[in-house]
Amino acid sequence: MAAGLTTPNTLYEMLQTRTSTSRLVAGIVAAIAGSMLLALAAKIQVPVWPVPVTLATLAVALIAGAAGWRIGVASVVLYIVEGLSGLPVFANGGGPAYILSPTFGFIIGFVPMAYLIGRASEASLGKKILPMLAIMLAADAICLVFGYAWLVAFSGGATWIDQTDVLGSAFAQAVQPFLIWDALKMALAAITVSGASAVLLRR
Numbered sequence: 001m002a003a004g005l006t007t008p009n010t011l012y013e014m015l016q017t018r019t020s021t022s023r024l025v026a027g028i029v030a031a032i033a034g035s036m037l038l039a040l041a042a043k044i045q046v047p048v049w050p051v052p053v054t055l056a057t058l059a060v061a062l063i064a065g066a067a068g069w070r071i072g073v074a075s076v077v078l079y080i081v082e083g084l085s086g087l088p089v090f091a092n093g094g095g096p097a098y099i100l101s102p103t104f105g106f107i108i109g110f111v112p113m114a115y116l117i118g119r120a121s122e123a124s125l126g127k128k129i130l131p132m133l134a135i136m137l138a139a140d141a142i143c144l145v146f147g148y149a150w151l152v153a154f155s156g157g158a159t160w161i162d163q164t165d166v167l168g169s170a171f172a173q174a175v176q177p178f179l180i181w182d183a184l185k186m187a188l189a190a191i192t193v194s195g196a197s198a199v200l201l202r203r
Helices: 020-043 056-084 096-100 104-108 110-122 129-153 166-174 178-202
Strands: none
Touching: 020 056, 056 096, 056 104, 056 110, 056 129, 056 178, 096 104, 104 110, 104 129, 110 129, 129 166, 129 178
């Protein structure tokens, strides 16, 4: 089981001890800490209507970029479970009814986002700013696709979506405003992960 938490070539791996028991415990703790970081990031909001800009995607990119896909995905899944169980970890609270929220697709999109960024990090791309940034931007775009598709499917529950033009309105309201914000967040994440890797390698 400890081997399943192996995260080659990542920042997390550079800081790891070598006994299997300590690695397993550290991996579980890291996933819990990652879910807590996501919860905190979701609460830091720029009040843009109708969907607030949060730091959640930045947190996903940092966690997966630093710790690899296993801990990245585990952190996101744990975060989702916490929210659906009733803990107020999502941007607007929590509870099982949140799954019917028109914006829940963005949260689901964190899973493939964490997987792709974590995979790239484990392939040593985390040590290079431009390749890591390209992967993070692509992964974030996939997250936005999930969010957009979910929003279109549940558009009837969103009064701020123009029901005469669901596709165009959903994009204009919940995707387009995030493009610049997310590009900046992914740039910050790529610089942070690559910079920290360079520092640790020098040491």
